[in-house]
Amino acid sequence: MYNLANNLERNATFRPNNIALIFQEQKITYQELNQKVNAIADHLHQLNIKPNEKIALSCPNTPEFVIAYYAIQKIGAVVVPLNVMLKGEEVAYHLKDSDAVALISYQGSDAMPIGQFGYEGYTKADFCEHFILIETAPVSKKPAEAHSFNQWLETGRKTFETVYRSAEDSCVILYTSGTTGAAKGAELSQSNMLCNAQACQALTNQKGTDVSIAILPLFHTFGQSLIMNTSILAGSALVLISRFVPKTVVQQIHEHKVTHLAGVPTMFIGLLAYAEKHPGAYLKEIAQTLKVAISGGASMPVEVLKQFEEKLQVPVIEGYGLSESSPVAAFNHLEFERKPGSIGQPLPGVTMKVVDKNGHEVPTGQEGELVIRGHNVMKGYYKKPQETAKTIINGWLHTGDIVRFDDEGYIYVVDRLKELIISGGYNIYPREVEEVYMSHPSVHLVAVIGVEHPRFGEEVKAFVILKEGHSISEKELIKWSRQHLADYKCPKHLDIVEALPMTATGKILKRMLK
Structure with a gap:
């Protein structure tokens, strides 16, 4: 019997005065954090919310999320x-689909009215009985029926007896577009989440004396497991960043002597661009305290990885996972050779193989779909048995990613199965371009995508953002690519753009480019 919250309680007992959270000027110890958690748990319990019932949470990276x-x-x-970018109708869909009985929503600002959209969604979801608002503005703006999170913190009991759970009891439901179709909830167990946090702690060698930084949204699986739950398990301090701004991130890393940094490739690209523009911005001091940088969520361009390691003198370990695998499934390990471009090897207790379209394992070095089995595989998509059956076949999670293994068991992601471009019978992997x-x-x-072609089926199109102060034409870039790529892989169309559509976690939304 276990509950993920036991990790917090353990540190509140053994290291009560250690800093748990840092947010702007605020510092919260483990003892204080546990007491605040107990106060909210007390009030939720008073609402007669039962074990296994669902509570939605829409909040940016602030102490209130944790x-x-x-x-x-x-x-x-x-x-x-919930993703804090969701509008009213989208919030309603998630509340209805998950059978949420309550919604805890951050109020936000006029520029980002999270609470307004949250309340809109709540009023459209009949099954959802309670709306709890985390106020960031005068109380007069609070809907009459809303409970006040801030008042709960002041009036709730500081002690609370945790409800014990079994390993297979559900812990979280993470919404994802998944490997097939529209948004659906990946249902993850207590065991899924605990094992993943333990694996991440071992991978990154995180201790109670370390300081990690949350630049990824905590509502996303990567930020939640690899950053928040791992920090709480290790008893280390966690610096919360509510919006990714490279200058702020660099300042916070320096000020709080951050040892563990995790992000997606676009964040590393942003930090690298800032470092190149401001070479004196604490880089030497940061290099002395930063122990490891962790990249996931998408494939890190090898050139970016090399430059980041060079600039900050820190090892960058690249890993792989998805919401359906809790999320971490494979990683490069600090004690072994790190191969640029590789996502490393499977976690202990996780088995991976590469299969063809008929589900047969392919020889080492050959490309195919990655399938996963182990303690990290989700229970299934919530209330969607047919979708689950398409994704988990004979216990194996089908990822939709094309990979290959080398002779030493290192895995290389070639591309997404659904992003593969087939032009005149040739397979073209956007990532290679x-x-x-x-x-x-x-x-x-x-970002590279396939566009329709009457004769070849598809052809390659690229969207490029130039570095600040640089100038080059579309034609010149296409011409340059011909020196480095086979003709059939070269973009036939190329647009220079100011920005690319991205998710809240910094992943490029290629479907929006089509």
Whole structure:
């Protein structure tokens, strides 16, 4: 019997005065954090919310996210974290689909009215009985029926007896577009989440004396498991960043002597661009304290990885995972050779193989779809048995990613199965084209997609963001690519753009480019 919140309680007992959270000027110890969590758990319990019932949480990276997340765990309920960018109709869909009985929502600002959209969604979801507002403005703006999170913190009991859970009891439901179709909830167990946090702690060698930084949103699986839950497990301090701004991130890393940094490739690209523009910005001091940088969420361009390691004198370890695998499934290990471009090897207790379209394992070195089995594989998509059956076949999670193994068991992601471009019978992997373009001195960021062609079926199109102060034409970039790529892989169309559509976690939304 176990509950994810036990990790917090353990540190509140053994290291009560250690700093747990740092947010702007605020510092919260483990003892204080546990007491705040207990106060919210007490009030949730008073609403008569039962174990296994669902509570949605819409909040940016502030202490309230961590407090609410662990309070929901303490009462034995299931957390449904929501993307803070969702509008009213989208919030309503998630509340209805997850059977959420309550929504805890951050109020936000006029520029980002999270609470307004949250309340809109709540009023359209009949099953959802309670709306709890985390106020950031005068109380007069609070809907009459809303509970006040801030008042709960002041009036709730500082002690609370945690509801114990079994290993297979649900812990969180993470919404994802998944490997097939529209948004659906990946249902993850207590065991899934605990094992993943333990694996991440071992991978990154995180201790209670370390300091990690949350630049990824905590509502997303990567930020939640690899950053928040791992820090709380290790008893280390966690610096919360509510919005990714490279200058702020660099300042916070320096000020709080951050040892562990995790992000997606676009964040590393942004930090690298800032470092190049401001070479004196604490880089030497940061290099002395930063122990490891962790990249995931998408494939890191090899050129970016090399430059980041060179600039900050820190090892960058690249890993792989998805919401359906809790999320971490494979990683490069600090004690072994790190191969640029590789996602490393499977976690202990996780088995991976590469299969063809008929589900047969292919020889080493050959490309195919990655399938996963182990303690990290989700219970299934919530209330979607048919979708689950398409994704988990005979116990194996089908990822939709094309990979290959080398002779030493290192895995290389070639591309997404659904992003493969087939032109005149040739297979073209967008990532290969993107890697080439990322080595061009004027290119800041690139996304490659397939567009329709009457004769060849598809052809290659690239969208490029140039580095600040650089100038080059579309024709010149296409011409340059012909020196580095086979003709059939070269973009036939190329647009230089100011920005690319991205998710809240910094992943490029290629479907929006089509």
